[in-house]
Amino acid sequence: MGARRPGRRRRGVRVTGPGDPGRQPADGPRRDRTGRRADGAREGRSGGARRPSRPPVDLPRLVAYEAIAAVHRDDAYANLVLPAMLREEGLTGRDAAFATELTYGTLRHTGTLDAIITDAAGRDVQRIDPPVRDALRIGAYQLLHTRVPAHAAVSSIVDLVRSVGPGATGFANAVLREITTRDHDGWVDKLAPSAETDPIGHLALAYSHPQWIVRAFAEALGGDLGETARLLIEDNERPPVHLCARPGLADPVELADEVGGAPGAFSPYAVYLSGGAPGELPAVAQGRAHVQDEGSQLVANALAGAPLDGPDGRWLDLCAGPGGKAGLLGALAAQRGARLTAVEVAEHRARLVAQATSGLPVTVLNTDGRTVGADPKLPEGHFDRVLVDAPCTGLGSLRRRPESRWRRQPADLPPLTRLQRELLTAALRAVRPGGLVAYVTCSPHTVETHVTVTEAARRCGFPVDFVDARPLLPAGMPGLGDGPTVQLWPHRHGTDAMFLAVLRRG
Structure with missing residues (x-):
């Protein structure tokens, strides 16, 4: 065996170089959702008192552990904290890719991994100390979803546990070795409910989604469980x-x-x-x-390209943050002599919209889109085309936000759907007679899509007609359904699951 590379010291943990067997941050700084240190301190490896050294832990695995711990401990967003950690540690290439796979893969598969760990440990996973629990999740993911040899996966995670949960190494070693006795399919066969008697429960454990989300997907797909399974599989793939x-x-x-x-x-x-x-x-x-996801491009372009009688120079994006659709609409408006008003209620997101649309014919308003008619800058019956990209559960982009499937709950739906109806009603007031409103969500949940649109159109107080959205998308695009609305899907179209309804005010 060759000589070990010299270890580095950081935050009281001895860190080996990338590719060596390890390191970890039980004492690492807390981070907010954006990846910034919660204590306000500057990043760096120097300064401050030195803690006693700890056993070396592989750096890519440690970074994955730190990111996952931040998600569970600090309610952080993995897509924000992980890049910051990779930059801080100087991880690139294969090591960065490995840390990324461990982080996102473990977060996506947490539900199934927890069921397996519970069985292997003989105790509920929630009774395991959180640092050890997160380390075991990473170990289980390696054993069941990667080509890392079992002995290397077990050894590296035991080293990690030795740093984050002293005294638990024997327990961790026993749990991981029990997990090695079956592959992923073997564990699903043992733990999942019967596909015949409880198909939703079976899919939920087999493909690591909460049951209520699986049920919502199946309903949106007309009860086709085979297609639901294909969607769940695609949700667990790394998105382009x-x-x-x-x-x-x-x-x-x-x-x-x-x-x-x-x-x-x-x-x-x-x-x-x-x-x-x-x-x-x-x-x-x-x-x-x-x-910008291709699905988001398609729904914005559908609104801009829909046939419209009369004037066509006043466009409105009623929920514009962080600015992706506003950027595309603003560029299209510039080509057609139109002007876009972009509304965003959150001040920091309004700044992002301004940055995203710099140099384009876009006016950004930091206000609530529901103030149409009360705000002189948002008069009723004024705009020709209006986009409502409504706040939603985000169930259509779970592949891009690996932790969100475990954070969202059915209780989130009532306040969101109420907000969606209010915003769509405001948009219908803002558009002129004969003008067009596109209602968009990144969720296929029928309560956020068909129910919201139907209720808002029924309650708005004036005639509203549905425009068939299918011809507004590229010719030959498959799987668009019977209309007049359109639901895009990751497994059908390679996009996020964007919903589009186009309405014309009478």
Whole structure:
């Protein structure tokens, strides 16, 4: 065996270099949801008193542990804290990819991993000390979902537990070795309810989604459990990065060549990336493109391209933060001599909208979209095209936000659907007679889609007609249903599960 690379010391933990067997942060700083240190201290490896050294722990696994711990301990967002940690540690290439896979994979599969750990440990996973619990989750994910040899996965996690939960190494070793006695399918066969007697429960454990979400997906898919399973499988895959080449500022074919990507399948502005850091691309930094799921591009473009009689120069985005759809609509408006008013109630998100639409014919208002008619800048019956990208549960983008499936609860629905109806009603008041409103959610839950649209149209007090949205999407796009609304799906279209309804005010 070759000589071990010299360890580094950080926050009282001895850290080996990438690829070596390990390290961990029981004493690491708490972080907020954005990845900033909660104590306000600057990042760095120097300064402050030294704690006693601890056993070395593999750096990529430690970073994954720190990110997962921040998600569970501090209610952080993995897609924000993990990149900050990778930068801080200088992890790149295969080591960064491994840390990313461990973090996102463990978070996506937490429900099933917890059921397996509970059985292997002989005690409920919630009774296990949180640091040890998170380490065991990472270990179980490695054993069941990666090609890491079992002995290496067990050894590395025992080293991690030795740092984060002294005294629990024997317990962790026993639990992980019990997990090695079956593969993933074997554990599902043992623990999942019968697919015949409890199909929703079976799918929930087999594909690691809460039962209420599986039930909502199945309902939106017309009760087709086979297709529901395909959706759940796709939800657990790493999603591609989509760019939007801004009309008039970038050609998608040329942008694809520039960034080493490929033109999208459906949106005329989409470019697919295989990976990397899209925020560092010159095209994004220069405002010629922005990161945006292809489904979001399609629904925004559908509103902009829908046939409209009469004037067409006053557009409104009623829930504009953080600015992706406003950026695309603003670029389209610039080509057509129109102007977009972008409304965002949260001040920090309104600033993001202003940054995203800089140089475009866009006016940003930091106000509540429900104030149409009461705010002189949002008069009734004034706008020609209105987008309502309503706040929602986000069930359509679970593949991009791995922890959100475990955070959302059915109790979240009533206040959200009430807000959605109020915003859509305000949009219908804001649009002129004959004008168009596009209602969009990144959720396929029928209560947030069909029920919200139907109720708002019924209660608004004036005639509203549904426009068939299917012709507003690219010709030949499969699986768009019977209309007049459209539901996009990850497993059908490779997009987030975006819902689109287009209404015309009478």
